[in-house]
Amino acid sequence: MGEGGAGMGFGERVRFHRERAGMTREVLAGQVGKSVSWIKAVETGRLQQDPRLPVLLQLAEALRIRDLADLTGDRSMPVRMFTGPGHPALDAVRTAINAMPLPPQGTVQPFAHLRARLDAAWRARHASPDHRTTLGAILPDLIRDAQLAATMQRDAPRRRAMGLLAEVYGLAQMYLAYQPASDLLWRVAERALLAAQESEDPLALACAVWFAGQAHRDAGDFDAARLVNEQGLAAIESEADTDRVDLLAMRGALYFELAFTSARLGETGTAWAHWEEAARVAERLPAGHYQPWTSFSRVIMGAHAVTVAVELHSGGESARQAERAFLAPIPSRPRRGRHLIEIARAHHLQREHEAVLATLRLAHDAAPETIKYNGYARRMTLELAETGPANLRPRARELANEITLLV
Incomplete structure (x- = not known):
């Protein structure tokens, strides 16, 4: 049993891990697609029964819990459910x-x-x-x-x-x-x-900051992610008007990371404002430029818009952005695979189960090792395989086996 589990009920565990992660109820609710009142009901024990497995996985993923026993007290699930083997x-x-x-x-x-x-x-x-x-x-x-x-x-x-x-x-x-x-x-x-x-080298520093910001955000430390991204932008501020395409692309990539982090925090206006700043930078790039480190480019901005909408849990906007960006000619197989997973998340917000599975299959065709290691893809696949519509479960289980989820 992990820290904080002894003698606690399910709701108390949720609250313990949320507070340890420095999250408000509003942030956690946004990440799992529930209302703040639902999170409060869970934490205070007013929910009549514990959430089903798919929601447990969402909570565990949002709270960065690797063993479900730390959340439920009586069930265990290995790390591969969230991170891949x-x-x-x-x-x-x-x-x-x-x-x-x-x-x-x-x-x-x-x-x-x-x-x-x-x-x-x-x-x-x-x-x-x-x-x-x-x-x-x-x-x-x-x-x-x-x-x-x-x-x-x-x-x-x-x-x-x-x-x-x-x-x-x-x-x-x-x-x-x-x-x-x-x-x-x-x-x-x-x-x-x-x-x-x-x-x-300001380019090397901006690139390292971009990677560090991702590490902080994925660990759930949004304040640190925002701070290092802002520091990265400050480090190349003197190069703002440079003709160097690589530095310009890093500037755009860092603006998008700020958009991503703001979306994770549920800050709708700030998230889209940063996305627009990144889009303005992208328009200054040569049409065919594609930065290898960050994938920043003109073509990636549609995919980035899908991510912002999905992270904000905006179902209608996610669907609109996904439709616009579905055929984006992203010249990278793993990045294309990740984009398709984000589109699957948009369909998931709309409860379009058939479209979720079809898009996950396309992601697997594009880049099997992207979907195999992506926590969102694994969770959606498991949900469809275990509790999805009966006519979809056989195909979902086939995909789950291919990405080593049920073996």
Whole structure:
């Protein structure tokens, strides 16, 4: 039993974990699509019976609870329900991250060679349906070589290598996301920030901040996520009128992260205002530009609008944005898969069960390893497989088996 569980009823556990996460009832209600009065009824024991499994999963996901026994007191569900299984290459990536070259020894590869390898890794990630498997094969050697280059050089070459190392850690964070390795994810996020600061490169710092903001938000620390994003924007403020496309794209990406965080907090006006700021930046980008780190681009703004509407739990607006952005030609298979999952969430808000399952199937076709590790997709699939309409359950269970949800 986790902390705070002894002697508590279900509602008391919900309140304990909500307060520990620093959430108001309004925030939690928004995240699970319920009213504030419903949350109050749960916490005060006025609900006649405990919520069904799909709602329990929503509560556990919102409260970042990994074992349902910490919420219910009498049932347990493993972490894979929320984060997906550990990837086979996870141990090799962990070893590479932890094996800092101290004392440094070995041959430092030329910066141009490391840069070419990292660029190729980004291209491979976006082109691959199984992007974690692709990255799992690339990252261990790339991490070791980048760490060695940053450790063994001095002055300007060291600063340049530090900027590259920060980006490598960002790529590693994308591999680690939604896996049972939160300790490792935080390690690379913090190391990326330190390396980026030492590089004295505003682009590297903005990129590291973007990754750190995501880590804070996914951990439920919305204040920290907002703060680091604002700091990232301040760090590149002097470059606001630059012609550098990469810095301009980072500016837009950070504005969208503020929109995302505001939406999570239920701040409708602020969320859409930040989205509009990001959209104005996107219009200044070349038509075909697609930033590999953040996916920021003109084409991604429709997908971002779906996310804002879904996070605000605005069913009608989610449906409208999903219809507009459904065919967006996103040039990245994992990002396309995630976009389809967000569209499935929009259908879920409207209780359009057939459309939810069909869209999740499209997400699986686009990028199997995206849906396999995405908590929202796993929860929606489980809900359809267990309590969905009878005619959909066989297909939902087939998908659940494919994403290792019922095995």
